[in-house]
Amino acid sequence: MSFESLGLSPEILRAVAExxxxxxxxxxxxxxxxxxAGKDVQAAAQTGTGKTxxxxxxxxxxxxxxxxxxxxxxxxPIRCLVxxxxxxxxxxVEASVKTYSKYVPLRSTVIYGGVNMDPQIKAxxxxxxxxxxxxxxxxxxxxxRTINFSQVEILVLDEADRMLxxxxxxxxxxxxxxxxKKRQNLLFSATFSDDIKKLSSGILHDPVTIEVARRNxxxxxxxxxxxxVHKDRKRELLTHLIRxxxxxxxxxxxxxxxxxxxxxxxxxxxxxxxxxxxxDKTQSHRTQSLEDFKGGTVNILVATDIAARGLDVDQMPYVxxxxxxxxxEDYVHRIGRTxxxxxLGHAISLVSDEELRELADIEKxxxxxxxxxxxxxxxxxRPEGGRPARxxxxARxxxxxxxxxxxRTEQAARPEAxxxxxxxxKVRREPEPExxxxxxxxxxxxxxxxxxxxxxxxxxxxxxxxxxxx
Ligand code: AMP
Numbered sequence: 001m002s003f004e005s006l007g008l009s010p011e012i013l014r015a016v017a018e019x020x021x022x023x024x025x026x027x028x029x030x031x032x033x034x035x036x037a038g039k040d041v042q043a044a045a046q047t048g049t050g051k052t053x054x055x056x057x058x059x060x061x062x063x064x065x066x067x068x069x070x071x072x073x074x075x076x077p078i079r080c081l082v083x084x085x086x087x088x089x090x091x092x093v094e095a096s097v098k099t100y101s102k103y104v105p106l107r108s109t110v111i112y113g114g115v116n117m118d119p120q121i122k123a124x125x126x127x128x129x130x131x132x133x134x135x136x137x138x139x140x141x142x143x144x145r146t147i148n149f150s151q152v153e154i155l156v157l158d159e160a161d162r163m164l165x166x167x168x169x170x171x172x173x174x175x176x177x178x179x180x181k182k183r184q185n186l187l188f189s190a191t192f193s194d195d196i197k198k199l200s201s202g203i204l205h206d207p208v209t210i211e212v213a214r215r216n217x218x219x220x221x222x223x224x225x226x227x228x229v230h231k232d233r234k235r236e237l238l239t240h241l242i243r244x245x246x247x248x249x250x251x252x253x254x255x256x257x258x259x260x261x262x263x264x265x266x267x268x269x270x271x272x273x274x275x276x277x278x279x280d281k282t283q284s285h286r287t288q289s290l291e292d293f294k295g296g297t298v299n300i301l302v303a304t305d306i307a308a309r310g311l312d313v314d315q316m317p318y319v320x321x322x323x324x325x326x327x328x329e330d331y332v333h334r335i336g337r338t339x340x341x342x343x344l345g346h347a348i349s350l351v352s353d354e355e356l357r358e359l360a361d362i363e364k365x366x367x368x369x370x371x372x373x374x375x376x377x378x379x380x381x382r383p384e385g386g387r388p389a390r391x392x393x394x395a396r397x398x399x400x401x402x403x404x405x406x407x408r409t410e411q412a413a414r415p416e417a418x419x420x421x422x423x424x425x426k427v428r429r430e431p432e433p434e435x436x437x438x439x440x441x442x443x444x445x446x447x448x449x450x451x452x453x454x455x456x457x458x459x460x461x462x463x464x465x466x467x468x469x470x
Contacts, residue, residue: 076127
């Protein structure tokens with residue numbers, strides 16, 4: 001199938017051709033005609049399947065007749081709102097919108113927290129048809145009356161499963177309540193849980209369901225290997241693998257921000273160019289690290305799940321799980337960073353005895369037995385210095401007793417959402433682990449009052465206070 005056969009305009013086809021795309025990916029082939037027809041869509045697609053172009057191209061096509069070369073802001077009302085869970089994803093989606101709209105006079109801008117609001121206000125005042133935003137900062141604009149939703153006709157919820165995990169749903173419902181009722185709704189999600197279906201049934205109207213990948217499937221283009229190792233020797237093994245495999249560039253996942261910082265420092269001491277990226281880093285640091293990584297001056301990006309979500313680095317050859325995630329679905333998200341758009345990828349997991357339970361959960365979820373490779377001298381029974389572990393250590397149970405592990409139910413607060421609201425008092429946050437790794441049975445945000453925070457009243461820009469949110 002060709003892009004030409006999908007009914008896209010010559011201007012959009014030209015931009016697509018310049019990107020070097022020769023044929024639509026499966027999600028694009030299915031989603032583009034449905035979106036062009038103006039229907040609501042709920043689509044489950046793995047990361048790296050090309051879903052951004054899957055919704056952006058037909059949206060641009062639909063808005064093209066309304067595009068105007070006039071400089072008057074009135075000629076450029078917001079017509080499409082794309083909501084994403086993280087700043088990086090928002091920036092990336094907006095960059096794609098700019099790329100694909102190169103030959104169409106439609107304007108776009110990105111709105112997220114952690115940066116000065118003024119340039120965002122300026123862009124909104126100048127007039128912009130497509131706004132890509134994270135929910136927290138968007139609501140700040142609503143509160144300050146610097147955004148007008150009265151002409152919005154298309155709403156996109158991107159990575160909806162992650163927005164659920166991050167507790168953004170009440171914010172999303174507030175935003176949706178401010179939009180014109182008659183609009184097209186598109187919901188994209190890496191996984192398609194029952195909770196996502198519930199969310200979509202409240203927002204979408206008679207949607208067409210598109211599911212191109214098996215639920216929780218991992219890509220066949222990713223070679224997955226487990227390296228059993230003692231927990232105290234992981235960093236040594238990682239340095240060894242970076243040098244010997246070799247690993248030219250990788251995203252290395254840690255569970256915690258503190259762990260990511262520490263590992264980054266140790267790798268640098270080993271002479272490896274590394275940068276840490278997580279939600280405690282300033283936005284400019286995060287952007288710079290990503291640029292350095294893309295430019296090749298940084299080889300290893302040490303990241304937490306939240307920060308890494310949505311990162312799209314072309315040709316990423318390796319993903320390393322320095323620690324396995326608590327939630328097995330996060331493993332699927334993590335390794336989706338490699339093996340993207342047809343290129344072969346490697347996912348390496350350094351697994352200590354303490355993580356065997358997480359490993360079993362991952363293998364159960366993805367319905368596969370992962371290959372184990374023991375590197376001589378680094379087997380899981382050997383602590384620092386290569387000495388065999390003391391018998392009583394080696395004989396202890398696989399995992400610490402439940403009471404010693406972070407209780408999953410307490411992790412359900414908003415992680416980056418706190419950052420998205422710089423104007424409000426800092427919420428006390430549990431230092432470790434980062435709250436992104438949530439059990440899917442705890443999607444909802446804890447009551448704001450219990451977080452020492454007043455619920456945010458959103459004065460209506462249009463149409464009164466939002467209706468009661470669930
Ligand atoms: P996404 O899943 O939207 O994050 O896209 C993943 C990657 O696939 C991005 O780097 C896109 O530039 C690339 N991509 C999207 N559509 C195509 C296509 N039809 N052919 C080749 N690459 C594509």
